[in-house]
Amino acid sequence: MKAESIKSELIEWLSKLDDKSILTSLLQFKKSAEAGDWSDKLSNDQIESLQRGLSDLNKWKVHSSKDFWNSYGRPV
DSSP states (O other), X not given: OOHHHHHHHHHHHHHHOOOHHHHHHHHHHHHHHHHOOGGGGOOHHHXXXXXXXXXXXXXXXXXXXXXXXXXXXXOO
């Protein structure tokens, strides 16, 4: 199916659609697609921090969720 025929089919369907929840979901999808990839907006510091975290993960320098929350006084 060509892109133009897909667009036509969707436009016809949307013009008849009355389900507010589907319309709201489609609008959110549109806004998300227009916003682009969130990772393109990361600062250099944030990218470096993520890279350090991935490096730690690859070296098995990790803590369990239980240990993390216990260190903040929130037993799991």
